[in-house]
Amino acid sequence: MKKEELSSYTIVIENFQQKIKYDGSQILAHYTAEEHGVLGNSILLFRGNMELSPKEMVDIKDVLRESHLAKVLISSNDALHMIIEEFDIQPPNLEIAYYRLRMLTQLIIEQLQLKGVEVSRNGTDLFINEKKLNVGIATISQTSCKIHFGLNYSDTGIPSHVNAIGLKKLGFTEQDLEEWLLTVAKKYIKEISKIKNDVVKTKPI
DSSP: EEEETTTTTTEEOOOOSSOOOOOOGGGSSHHHHEEEEEEEEEEEEEEEEEEEEEGOOHHHHHHHHHHTSSOOOEEEEEEEEEEEEEEESSOOOHHHHHHHHHHHHHHHHHHHHHHOOOEEETTEEEEEEEOOOEEEEEEEEEEEEEEEEEESSSSOOOOOTBBOGGGGGOOOOGHHHHHHHHHHHHHHHHHHHHHHHHHHHHHHH
């Protein structure tokens, strides 16, 4: 595990060779503080499988729409995960959290395009030739905004009702993953910092 300080954020990078299951607990408030001793804004990066039943999901729409299709609605044998927790908006605002998730989605699109990947977007869902690449959700606690963005690396272990693809099929190698995801995290922090600078420099009317 490594840590990097950037602006007002701490980036925690788990060893990508030691895979960690995403089970929904990572999106709970203060997870990175309790697991890694990081107080304040943080971005946690890790790799591993994921498996969520409807009761562990926070996306009510997906639960209502898909719960009859499978007992497990979100799963993957191997994925990249980004967990963002931010305390700078008080009280926490779910709409702003979703704006930030949309911005993160666009940054990921740009980084995929740099690798020559043609990608389309529907909300925060990314598609390659109509095959789904990711999951993404935003939520809030009493004190923070939280985002989970998961990108399939393999295309196995996906629920049968989902037509999916993984980064491996797009030419990503094992050696690419940590640096690529870290670049996305740093670009996200840079954009947030620019927004805060814009707020400071702007005269009210």
